[in-house]
Amino acid sequence: MFESLLQPVELGKTRLRNRIFNPPHGTTLGHQGMVTDDLIAYHLARARGGVGLIIMESMTVHPSYGFEQAFLYAGSDRIIDGLNRLVQSCRAEGTPVFGQLFHAGRGVRLSHDGSRPLSYSASDVPDERYRVVPVPMPNEMVWEMIESYAAAAGRLADADLDGVEILASMGYLIAQFLNPTSNRREDEFGGSLDNRMRFLREVIDRSRDRIGPDKTLGIRVTLDEKTENALPEGDMIAVCQALDADGKLDYFSVISGSSATPGGWIHVFPPMAVTPGFVVDDAARLKQSVSKPVLVAGRINQPQLAAQIIDAGSADMVGMARALIADPEFVNKVENGRAEDIRACVGCNQACVGHRLAHFPVSCIQNPPSGRERSIGSIGRASKTQTILVIGGGPAGMKAAAVAAERGHRVQLHEISGRLGGQVNLAEALPGRAEFGGVTTNLQRELQNAGVDIQLNSELDAEAVRRIDPQHVIIAIGARPRQPEVEVEGVEMVDAWAVIGGQTVPGNNVVIADWSCDWSGLGVAEKLARDGHHVRLLSGGSVAGESIQAIVRDQWIGVLHGLGVEMTPFARFYGALDGSAYFQHMTGGEAIVCEAVDSIVTCFAPQASRACDWLERLDGFAISRIGDAVAPRTVEEAVLEGFRLGRKL
Numbered sequence: 027m028f029e030s031l032l033q034p035v036e037l038g039k040t041r042l043r044n045r046i047f048n049p050p051h052g053t054t055l056g057h058q059g060m061v062t063d064d065l066i067a068y069h070l071a072r073a074r075g076g077v078g079l080i081i082m083e084s085m086t087v088h089p090s091y092g093f094e095q096a097f098l099y100a101g102s103d104r105i106i107d108g109l110n111r112l113v114q115s116c117r118a119e120g121t122p123v124f125g126q127l128f129h130a131g132r133g134v135r136l137s138h139d140g141s142r143p144l145s146y147s148a149s150d151v152p153d154e155r156y157r158v159v160p161v162p163m164p165n166e167m168v169w170e171m172i173e174s175y176a177a178a179a180g181r182l183a184d185a186d187l188d189g190v191e192i193l194a195s196m197g198y199l200i201a202q203f204l205n206p207t208s209n210r211r212e213d214e215f216g217g218s219l220d221n222r223m224r225f226l227r228e229v230i231d232r233s234r235d236r237i238g239p240d241k242t243l244g245i246r247v248t249l250d251e252k253t254e255n256a257l258p259e260g261d262m263i264a265v266c267q268a269l270d271a272d273g274k275l276d277y278f279s280v281i282s283g284s285s286a287t288p289g290g291w292i293h294v295f296p297p298m299a300v301t302p303g304f305v306v307d308d309a310a311r312l313k314q315s316v317s318k319p320v321l322v323a324g325r326i327n328q329p330q331l332a333a334q335i336i337d338a339g340s341a342d343m344v345g346m347a348r349a350l351i352a353d354p355e356f357v358n359k360v361e362n363g364r365a366e367d368i369r370a371c372v373g374c375n376q377a378c379v380g381h382r383l384a385h386f387p388v389s390c391i392q393n394p395p396s397g398r399e400r401s402i403g404s405i406g407r408a409s410k411t412q413t414i415l416v417i418g419g420g421p422a423g424m425k426a427a428a429v430a431a432e433r434g435h436r437v438q439l440h441e442i443s444g445r446l447g448g449q450v451n452l453a454e455a456l457p458g459r460a461e462f463g464g465v466t467t468n469l470q471r472e473l474q475n476a477g478v479d480i481q482l483n484s485e486l487d488a489e490a491v492r493r494i495d496p497q498h499v500i501i502a503i504g505a506r507p508r509q510p511e512v513e514v515e516g517v518e519m520v521d522a523w524a525v526i527g528g529q530t531v532p533g534n535n536v537v538i539a540d541w542s543c544d545w546s547g548l549g550v551a552e553k554l555a556r557d558g559h560h561v562r563l564l565s566g567g568s569v570a571g572e573s574i575q576a577i578v579r580d581q582w583i584g585v586l587h588g589l590g591v592e593m594t595p596f597a598r599f600y601g602a603l604d605g606s607a608y609f610q611h612m613t614g615g616e617a618i619v620c621e622a623v624d625s626i627v628t629c630f631a632p633q634a635s636r637a638c639d640w641l642e643r644l645d646g647f648a649i650s651r652i653g654d655a656v657a658p659r660t661v662e663e664a665v666l667e668g669f670r671l672g673r674k675l
């Protein structure tokens with residue numbers, strides 16, 4: 027079934043063992059712009075997992091965009107040694123490594139000292155997402171920049187990387203030169219398409235000169251920037267055709283989206299609302315226009331979809347960034363007939379993109395060792411087998427049970443309801459969020475493979491615990507909703523979990539009192555608006571969804587706006603009387619009054635469940651608490667704590 031996916035392929039003179047590549051993604055595992063042992067361990071895990079090619083994260087090339095706390099810096103020879111160690115490690119496992127070169131142009135918010143940096147672009151056209159006005163590059167600076175790219179490409183070759191990729195996509199510097207709406211220059215770099223592509227062409231020509239004929243050279247392009255003022259697709263195809271004819275490039279990699287606007291940005295890190303494989307048609311069109319191999323990435327998280335893309339001839343290789351963050355063993359599992367064991371990425375963006383944009387190392391909510399390969403990478407075997415009782419079948423309990431069982435313990439998992447998953451079952455019930463249920467499906471598979479004894483509809487008492495006779499009891503019973511302590515009279519008040527779970531249906535005019543600013547407020551607002559209710563969402567933060575990953579939030583807010591949900595930020599709920607709900611502006615202090623309210627739906631702080639406190643009166647075993655049963659947080663912390671505890675036992 028996956029035969030075509032596992033066929034070798036050549037990009038230039040680099041031979042790859044299969045058609046799956048790991049696309050460039052910033053990991054924040056470097057330090058001061060240099061490669062670290064953590065970064066090497068991260069890529070080594072994916073090379074050992076069988077991936078055909080690793081294209082390393084964007085490396086910056088010029089001091090005008092250094093920012094070494096976030097990016098590797100290829101503008102200095104100091105990068106060479108670390109890169110060489112990295113490529114030697116991965117090559118020994120059969121995986122070649124390319125490096126990607128990048129400059130954000132006007133897309134700059136970072137500086138070394140906290141002040142706003144100068145940003146440089148083709149012209150002084152402002153950027154909507156970063157809200158900066160760039161400095162138009164003087165002509166001599168453009169030539170200097172081109173030289174910086176070429177010098178950086180030379181360093182990558184000196185480090186013996188197998189190839190170099192030039193990032194010409196996503197609205198960054200090279201794309202700013204290509205696009206007539208951001209390039210208003212009147213010198214040899216502006217005006218006609220030929221002039222606008224001169225910057226890219228010079229970078230490619232000079233990079234090829236530096237790296238020689240034996241190293242692979244490719245570019246990453248965007249056909250559809252999914253934004254206003256996008257570079258027309260026809261222009262981008264014409265650019266690729268001209269470069270193809272120049273004969274200096276070995277491949278074209280296609281992606282979607284742009285950094286220049288909030289809407290375009292969503293497609294650079296597409297959340298689960300974006301259809302899997304959404305860039306494939308673009309890749310297929312480019313493939314018909316150029317002679318060299320075409321690579322594609324973007325929400326490809328299942329081997330079936332990947333194989334279809336190769337079988338249909340839409341692309342020569344498929345990229346998986348987040349799919350391999352979630353499961354570095356993806357390719358080995360495909361090869362060994364264990365595709366159903368793949369821990370599929372669910373497109374939540376939380377621990378990968380979320381960590382990255384907050385300048386922390388990438389990880390995965392489902393896979394804590396990702397990005398922590400050197401600190402908690404292996405699970406190992408316990409020296410003494412114990413009987414472990416896990417109470418609660420949410421993500422924390424499931425992960426702890428699976429890891430403990432993998433270490434060789436006898437593990438029983440008891441869940442009071444008839445279904446594993448805990449709060450994930452609520453999150454996946456929301457419109458467009460069904461894929462989130464993959465978290466439970468994946469954990470169930472881990473439990474099954476590890477041999478955990480799962481008991482559903484099981485409420486334990488002291489006698490039952492004595493019969494099991496555990497050495498260790500893990501309490502992972504999660505949290506319960508609670509209502510805010512305010513006076514409410516003459517208006518129905520219900521909690522969001524009950525609405526999402528279908529236990530109650532609120533009246534027509536709904537006000538959501540959203541303390542949490544997470545998925546519950548946004549999700550219940552969308553559900554009710556789609557069901558025909560008039561919805562007002564009043565959130566206790568600067569924006570609805572403030573607590574969740576920004577791209578997921580931004581996409582969701584666009585949906586709510588389209589559904590007519592009225593959103594008010596900085597609103598503290600303080601009561602309701604006879605059809606009116608009262609809030610206070612959290613900074614201004616004035617009242618916000620909502621009239622004609624039938625129901626108030628609350629997304630208030632949940633409470634750690636204490637339902638198993640009676641266990642502390644028994645003896646003969648150790649007790650640990652994990653996840654929301656300690657304090658309510660998110661799936662990420664639940665799984666991380668479950669993993670850490672399971673690995674310790």
Ligand SMILES: Cc1cc2nc3c(=O)[nH]c(=O)nc-3n(C[C@H](O)[C@H](O)[C@H](O)COP(=O)(O)O)c2cc1C
Pocket residue numbers: 049050051052053083084126193246281294295296323324325326345346347348349378379382388
């Ligand atoms: C944490 C993270 C950082 C990324 N950084 C880069 C980057 O440095 N350069 C780049 O071209 N793309 C970058 N991307 C985009 C990915 O290469 C890829 O196109 C995108 O994640 C969609 O593919 P996926 O659905 O397989 O994750 C990044 C993606 C993620 C998740």
Ligand code: SF4
Pocket residue numbers: 348349351352370371372373374375376377378379389390391392393
């Ligand atoms: S955190 Fe979410 S989006 Fe990121 S790799 Fe894991 S499952 Fe995928």
